[in-house]
Amino acid sequence: MNTEIVPDSEHRGVMARLPQGLRDLALLARFDRPIGWWLLFWPCVFGVWLAGEGVQLALLGWLLLGAIAMRGAGCVYNDIVDADLDAKVARTAARPIASGRVSKKAAWGWLIALSLVGLLVLLQLRWEAQLVSLASLALVAAYPFMKRITWWPQAWLGMVFNWGVLVGWSELRLDNLGALAAIYAGCICWVIGYDTIYALQDREDDALVGIRSSALAMGGKVIGGVAGFYAAAVGLWGLGVWLYRPDPLALFALLPVAVHLGWQVATLDPDDPDNPLARFRSNRLAGALMAAACFVVGNA
Numbered sequence: 001m002n003t004e005i006v007p008d009s010e011h012r013g014v015m016a017r018l019p020q021g022l023r024d025l026a027l028l029a030r031f032d033r034p035i036g037w038w039l040l041f042w043p044c045v046f047g048v049w050l051a052g053e054g055v056q057l058a059l060l061g062w063l064l065l066g067a068i069a070m071r072g073a074g075c076v077y078n079d080i081v082d083a084d085l086d087a088k089v090a091r092t093a094a095r096p097i098a099s100g101r102v103s104k105k106a107a108w109g110w111l112i113a114l115s116l117v118g119l120l121v122l123l124q125l126r127w128e129a130q131l132v133s134l135a136s137l138a139l140v141a142a143y144p145f146m147k148r149i150t151w152w153p154q155a156w157l158g159m160v161f162n163w164g165v166l167v168g169w170s171e172l173r174l175d176n177l178g179a180l181a182a183i184y185a186g187c188i189c190w191v192i193g194y195d196t197i198y199a200l201q202d203r204e205d206d207a208l209v210g211i212r213s214s215a216l217a218m219g220g221k222v223i224g225g226v227a228g229f230y231a232a233a234v235g236l237w238g239l240g241v242w243l244y245r246p247d248p249l250a251l252f253a254l255l256p257v258a259v260h261l262g263w264q265v266a267t268l269d270p271d272d273p274d275n276p277l278a279r280f281r282s283n284r285l286a287g288a289l290m291a292a293a294c295f296v297v298g299n300a
Contacts, residue, residue: 010034024096025110028079029072035281036075039194040161041067042287043187047168049291050183050244052298059171063164066121073114074140074160080107081144085211091202129171136163148210151217154195158188179243183294186236193229193261194283196222197268200276222270230261237290241297253296257289
């Protein structure tokens, strides 16, 4: 298999069949690893379905396109900023910019192209949701630098990756902001938990090159730390559900996602080279379960 394709690619066969130039652009935008755009898209679904206006299939289609494009743009931007650090880490040294296969000038062009797709999606939203979307740009621009200045870049990522909750909600309604804030805060805790799991793969390299992460900050208490953040996520989601629909039965909608997050913690093995990535990717299912809970609560 082509060694230029990173080990955690989910579509290594497809990537290997692409011409080198297209392959590098696809890898740069992480098209080979759809878990990223799923994790960006699910919070959009949370906001739309909790708003209580039905399935909203067309809106979700646009938001899915936006999630794919903007996740790709964010990855390109992150790799431009982090090229020097990526070259020093075994797992990321083969990335197109860090390896020298794609120039930064070409990467900026690809970033602009992906951002234009995002702009197309933005224009489909009403002006209130457009303003909410644009407010995220400062957070996105600052994110790649967080691992250099704080041990908790995962918290910043949580604010960025869950902005879709606010966008989806504001496209359909502008009230009950307390419930929305609780759901958003819970999503941030969820991201801190699962991205800490992801960061377990790079602890040794990160420590050597000076990259900071919650996985390093937690040290030997990482399983308890992830459990704490997941518990906080479920608690805050429960608060959001209660503020939205003060009915004890509504809280049962969160039971499947709570059980799944508990399973992640119970089966997490930080010392197994494959276990953290598998547990991280399982958050695709966690997002689906939380989306189902939002639909039940919002549309029952």
